[in-house]
Amino acid sequence: MKKILHLMLFVGLSLNAVAQEKVDEAAVKKIRKEGLENSKVMDIAFQLTDVVGPRLQGSPGLMKASKYAVNQLKEWGLENVQLEPWGEFGKGWELQKCYVAMTAPYYKPILAFPKVWTAGSNGLQNAEVLLVDESDTTALEQYKGKFKNKVVLLYSDAKLPSGFNPDVKRYTDEELEKMAKAEIVVRTGQPAGGPGGNPAMREMIANMRRATYISNKTKEMAKADGAVAFLSINARGKDGTLFVQGGGSYKATDPENMLDLVVSTEDYLSIARLAKAGIPVKIDLDVKSKFHTADLKGYNVIAEIKGTDPKLKDEVVMLGAHLDSWHTGTGATDNAAGSSVMMEAVRILKASGLKPKRTIRIALWSAEEQGLHGSRNYVKNHLTDTVKQWSNAAGEKISAYFNLDNGTGKIRGIYLQENEAARPIFTKWLEPFHDLGAKTVTISNTGGTDHLSFDRVGIPGFQFIQDPMEYSTRTHHTNMDTYDHLYPEDLKQAATIVASFVYHTAQREAKIPRKEKK
Amino acid sequence: MKKILHLMLFVGLSLNAVAQEKVDEAAVKKIRKEGLENSKVMDIAFQLTDVVGPRLQGSPGLMKASKYAVNQLKEWGLENVQLEPWGEFGKGWELQKCYVAMTAPYYKPILAFPKVWTAGSNGLQNAEVLLVDESDTTALEQYKGKFKNKVVLLYSDAKLPSGFNPDVKRYTDEELEKMAKAEIVVRTGQPAGGPGGNPAMREMIANMRRATYISNKTKEMAKADGAVAFLSINARGKDGTLFVQGGGSYKATDPENMLDLVVSTEDYLSIARLAKAGIPVKIDLDVKSKFHTADLKGYNVIAEIKGTDPKLKDEVVMLGAHLDSWHTGTGATDNAAGSSVMMEAVRILKASGLKPKRTIRIALWSAEEQGLHGSRNYVKNHLTDTVKQWSNAAGEKISAYFNLDNGTGKIRGIYLQENEAARPIFTKWLEPFHDLGAKTVTISNTGGTDHLSFDRVGIPGFQFIQDPMEYSTRTHHTNMDTYDHLYPEDLKQAATIVASFVYHTAQREAKIPRKEKK
Known part of the structure; x- marks a missing residue:
């Protein structure tokens, strides 16, 4: 009985929280119309892959892509568009x-x-x-x-x-349900191949x-x-x-x-x-x-849609993806896909004529492949207190950062990155996209990309759940990571959902709740 | 009632025929031991792929492969081993x-x-x-x-x-059952895209x-x-x-x-x-x-295990596969696989110390890829009455021809090529190999390869049913038709079954029944 009561209380609370969260139906309608019926995401992807070629850190290809992005974002009417150096990377290569x-x-x-x-x-x-x-x-x-x-x-x-x-797969309902029910994993610190680990694993290592x-x-x-x-x-x-x-x-x-x-x-x-x-x-x-040695610096592309609410416009919602790639394909799924989706998301917001209260800032990172250098340095240079190694006053102004870097698959939901307080918010915001296959909210962490640069200093950083498609079998860091391996309908869906998430974050009364400092 | 009675009669007849057909258990045991425990099929395949390279008709690679086969067959003790010219092909290319x-x-x-x-x-x-x-x-x-x-x-x-x-597949039980139950397809002569065909097909054409x-x-x-x-x-x-x-x-x-x-x-x-x-x-x-123009002729590799029964040794059981390939891979599944299996089958028979009553003759054909030229010309030169375009006296001496040319998959059964009279024989001969997945006998024709050269002049020519594996998706006529795409266990199984079929054909009282001339 106690257990059931507890469960009922929990469900009641969750429902309550979801009920309090708002969806702007009119805005969603505009965003869906622009994103699903007037998409430019494949045009952007064509420019970032076929036209510029591989976008290896420090290569002419990445510089061409960055300049294309700067020009394109300006053309769409974004402000403060810049190619911002973040520090020394090292040698380029081509x-x-x-x-x-x-x-x-x-x-x-x-x-x-x-x-x-x-x-x-x-x-x-x-x-x-x-x-x-x-x-x-x-x-x-x-x-x-x-x-x-x-x-x-x-x-x-x-x-x-x-x-x-099959090389290509989508998440099944069972897999998504398992993600939704996942709990926070407590790490024991015991390495599997360590002294207490199992002998087979020790031998393999x-x-x-x-x-x-x-x-x-x-x-x-x-x-x-x-x-x-x-x-x-x-x-x-x-x-x-x-x-x-x-x-x-x-x-x-x-x-x-x-x-x-x-x-x-x-x-x-x-x-x-x-x-x-x-x-x-x-x-x-x-x-x-x-080897390119004339300019050893790394650059991020940054641009903004300025907020319109006098009280909230100094607060910022960020979205981003890394623009750099490896060299044997044209980095289509890693990560022209994410970059195109994020660019398309801000285009959708501009084209929809919506006026965000908070400022929306897009970032296209570089040198992600060599260790998230672009995003880490951005966060370090702008948003971190160097003594406390935690978000500074500017970092506190960032409501959340949304990232996309798991290939070409459509969005199936979002990783909470262990931020339970965000669950009812994102659960509500996914409601208008259940018909497009996006409904799962998981407490789990996901690693390996730029949202970690924010998360590690206490700024809510999220990455979306995407259908895996052929990321692990065919495209991730391969010569087959090319334009034709993109799924246009998936990218359209992703840009639409990201645009809506970013817009709702910009309009929400409060910022996205922070995790407690561990 | 009539139908059921008819069915019972039919089943009864079949069972009776199966019961009459013999399996030489001792011979099967020897063949299985040699074929499954002491296989050389992958050594042969290595020579025919990695070592000689592509085996395009008229290329140095095909000549190297042919000479290797001649030497190897001689070394195993086969007789009348020869590289036999069959006529003019044309230019080689490399x-x-x-x-x-x-x-x-x-x-x-x-x-x-x-x-x-x-x-x-x-x-x-x-x-x-x-x-x-x-x-x-x-x-x-x-x-x-x-x-x-x-x-x-x-x-x-x-x-x-x-x-x-998935790129790779095996036949399911359902698919095999469907094959087993197939009936002879009567062709109507009405082309699908012809005047009476459907409009969509006509437009596509x-x-x-x-x-x-x-x-x-x-x-x-x-x-x-x-x-x-x-x-x-x-x-x-x-x-x-x-x-x-x-x-x-x-x-x-x-x-x-x-x-x-x-x-x-x-x-x-x-x-x-x-x-x-x-x-x-x-x-x-x-x-x-x-372009190689010095020698425009095509050659088949022919070798024999002489029959030992004075009354039957002039009759012949043939087995074969084409040795030539396309040029971008090393023709591993098309058809080093079949060639290796057929060579291995005669090696197994020699190594097992079995003494066939009839003569066993292996043929490795050439120019199959350009239209079954090697086998067609062999049949034309040796086994056909040029006036009647039907088997001549020498052709009448051929009990049957067995072919393998559907990639690297194991044998799941055999196509009767519409020769219903062979059904009880092959059904019985497959019995010792049910445990290896081979049990299906289908009345169907299968086309596209060298058994057709025999079948068309009335000599029983058969091709085995093989698991498709990745033949249509990855290897058939591709740059990926290479050694590592072979499945060693499948080829061992195939060689063992072929050896047994050939041996039983050599020992059988009568030749394999002929289809009636249409």
Whole structure:
């Protein structure tokens, strides 16, 4: 009985809170009309992908994208539009040529991309493959002096990932329900592979460490000897989908790393098998990259729709996404999708003729991929008390920050980031979008992107729940992260919902409640 | 009642026939042991893919593969092993360099392969893209004279295939049951898009014809003007998987076609969008191919295990698969899989020490991809009465021909090719393999490969039912048709079952019954 009473009280409270929260039906109608019937989100995405190309931090592509965004936001009538430097990032990098082929035992083009911040090949090289097939560091020593002019790879007999599951998926009702019912996870501080952890996990971790050691050691020896290149196996994906990130330091003062190419799983394993069978393998390589060092700074794009209520216009609702990407695709789902949605959301608000009480500020971050640098530095430069490492007076003026960075899938709800007090608010605000599949509010944290920069200093920072689509199987940090992998209807839906959330945050009597400082 | 009585009679007859058919349990045990516990099928497949490379008709790769097969079959103790010419095929072709990249508006490697029998680029060319966006032949005329030094493509706004279904699949019990219950399809001779067909189908066919006309006409004009290359959109697949076949004539006397490159769906659509938006696109091309004209003949690999029964040894059981492939992968599932399984099947029979009564003859065909040329010509040269176009005396000696050419999936049963009399025989012979998933006998025809060359002259020719795996989604005629897309356990199973079928055919009192001549 006690339990039931408690439950009833809780439900009663929640319903009460939801009942108090308001939805501006007229505003939602305008936003839906503009967002769903007059969408420009794919035009924006086309500019940010096909037109500017990869948007790697410090590359000409990112600068072109940033300038496009500045011009576009100005054209839509936003104010205080600027390309704001946030501090020193380091070297930019750009791919200028990439040709890799096997020339013996027969000719075959090899699908490969250099990792970012690795050097080129100094023109066309034809080099023999040297296979390292050792799990023992002492045995590795015997290779010393043998790497000169070689293309080096480690043996692998990895299997391709299974294809029995679909690449693309949406959340099921069951999965969403589970998220809605989730509770705050209390971390025990006990690492799974630590002394008290399970032995299988400990062994796996030990094996991974040994493999990493062997790989690093081999690369080091290869570089010292003057190898032509190091080949790395594609860590994820198959069928021509390559997962490629960084492979060297971007600090201005650090030396260039040796050329390190991620090779498609199929090509890599074939070369490894041939070499292991004692069949000489030769590789043609012509890779040219450019390090950009003239401007080491990073920039965010910032723009505002000024608030119209004299008492509230100094308060701010922020929305944002990172504009930078990796280099092998055109960063369509990571994160032209989020950037386009956020730009489209402010366009919708302007086009709808709505007058927000609070100021709405959009931010397109940079260097997210290397550690949320753009957003962290923005928060540090503007919103944080450097002594207390907590939001300062300007930070207190930010009602909330909304982020989008989980690919191209439509919005299914929102992560509360453990801010229970926001639940009734967001639950209510999702009501007009149940028909578009968005209704789930989860207490859970989600990590890995720019809302964390706000959350860590006590400014409510949220990220939306999005259908996963093929983010983990095909597009995230891959050469297939391109325009055609975007789902237009999903992005339209997302921009519409974000616009509504931002508008309601701007109109709400109070700011979004803060979590207590832990 | 009549119907039920008829059914009971039919079932009774079938059971009776099955009961009469024999399985040699001891032989099956030996075959299973050798095939499942001591398999060499993946070693063979490694040689036929990684080691020799693509096995395009008339290429050095196919000759290497054929010679490997000859040597291997001899080593296993087969007799009359030969590389037998079957007549003139035409020109061979081989890829010697393939580099394609976009250089404006920014640098990006382009995933592309030339169609077979198209010319090279004459060294590295940097050329502007000319987009043709016309569905009207009159409008097309205005492009005359504009193609010189251009890379030409037709506009497309195609969508990527859906990823919501798994790439890899096995037959379900329901699907197999449906096959087992299938009846002979009587063709009406009424084409679906013909005068009496449905209007939507007629319109689709008309549209396809128009598109083909526009494409051919554009290519013709481009060649006449001196274009650098024609780009074709990937007809199937995404994520880096390219479907590429032929694009020119292989007849010795025909001229070389212009360079025609199949470009990945994502790259093609991106170039098309940029060009349509009026943004100048430039392409770097360096494609070199070699036409092989010294030997225009085609060859099959033929080898025998001689029969030991004085009365039956002149009769023959044949098994085979085509050894040739397309050029962008290494033809692993099409059809190193089938070739390896058939080679492994005869290895199993030799290694098991079984003494077949009839002679067993393996054939590895060539030029299957261009129209079953190897098997057709073998049948024509050896087994057909040229006047009657039906099996001759030698053809009458062939009990049956077994073929495998549906990828890497395990055997789930066999197609009767409308030969109802073979049903009780094969039903019985599958009994020892129910535990390995093979039990379905279907009356249906299956087409598209070398058993048809036998079937059409009245020699029982059969093809096995295989799990589809990712044949239609990822590997069939694609750059991803490589060793790692093979399923070792499936190929072991297939070789074991084929060996048993071939052995039982060799031992059976009578030959496999023939269909009546239609």
